[in-house]
Amino acid sequence: MGETAAQVYDPSIWQISYLELTIRLVLALILGGLIGVERELGGHSAGFRTHILVCLGSAAIVLLSMYGFAEFAADPNVRLDPARLAAQVISGIGFLGAGTILRTGITVSGLTTAASLWVVAAIGLTVGAGFYYGSAVLTLLVVVSLFFLNKFEKKFSRTKRKQDLVMKINKDSASLNKVVTELHHFGIQISKIIVENEEAAQGDSGEMLIVRMQVKLNYKKRFEEVIVSLASIEGVIGIEAGGESL
Known part of the structure; x- marks a missing residue:
């Protein structure tokens, strides 16, 4: 049983x-x-x-x-x-x-x-x-x-980090070319760039350009140094990196 x-x-x-x-x-x-x-x-x-x-x-x-x-x-x-x-x-x-x-x-x-x-x-x-x-x-x-x-x-990673950059630049200046040149100087590749017009705030003269970039960073370069260098360019009014104003 x-x-x-x-x-x-x-x-x-x-x-x-x-x-x-x-x-x-x-x-x-x-x-x-x-x-x-x-x-x-x-x-x-x-x-x-x-x-x-x-x-x-x-x-x-x-x-x-x-x-x-x-x-x-x-x-x-x-x-x-x-x-x-x-x-x-x-x-x-x-x-x-x-x-x-x-x-x-x-x-x-x-x-x-x-x-x-x-x-x-x-x-x-x-x-x-x-x-x-x-x-x-x-x-x-x-x-x-x-x-x-x-x-x-x-x-050793071959894949570089990606970062968003948003910059306000005086439209009448040659700052955009200087920004691109400076990024290339640091060995940073620009994978995407969008340029928009924006009316200047009251009391300012002319217009501003809103430049949105997607860049690939090099691990050997300190990104903070790159931002400081970009901010020192004449005609660059403001920079945002990763959503933070700098």
């Missing part, structure tokens, strides 16, 4: 000791903190505490999903799915990551921080499930990527 559900039911698989529970939560705190330190040192919107909380929360949800409903495991009308709550973390963390992404003109920032929050959630899930080796290796790879590959990317 076949065995009944009560006979094959092993309650131990749905139970966890206080010591094991504590170890998993503390490990989630440590691993999440290691990644959060790098983000905190870089002055990013999601730093040390945020990454710890995401990792702890993810681990806690897995623990709840696996062991929080043990008293219902023997009920033949109940089917436990330990992965159900954990699966919601992957989609839910997207809302938190979206809050770290900022777009100013064509410049998008915060993508790496959003990705680090997502992978920290994955680390929390693996720790909560007891997959210690996998979570440790994953954390090591993430830390290496954030600390060391960032420098490698800046030094």
Whole structure:
């Protein structure tokens, strides 16, 4: 005769000791903190505490999903799915990551921080499930990527950064040609340029040109130095870079 559900039911698989529970939560705190330190040192919107909380929360949800409903495991009308709550973390963390992404003109920032929050959630899930080796290796790879590959990317990446420039220039001057010449002098490529006319403010004479540029920056040049040089050109009234007036 076949065995009944009560006979094959092993309650131990749905139970966890206080010591094991504590170890998993503390490990989630440590691993999440290691990644959060790098983000905190870089002055990013999601730093040390945020990454710890995401990792702890993810681990806690897995623990709840696996062991929080043990008293219902023997009920033949109940089917436990330990992965159900954990699966919601992957989609839910997207809302938190979206809050770290900022777009100013064509410049998008915060993508790496959003990705680090997502992978920290994955680390929390693996720790909560007891997959210690996998979570440790994953954390090591993430830390290496954030600390060391960032420098490698800046030094060797062939893709140059893009930046928006908006300038107000006196229409009667030759400032536009001087601006273009100065950008070329710094090795900065102009990928797009739009010139618009604008009536001068009351009390001013003549008209102004609104020049909108999309430029590709060279990592070897400090962009602040370029802006200072452009602002010193005669006829340049104002400059905005990335949405900030300079």
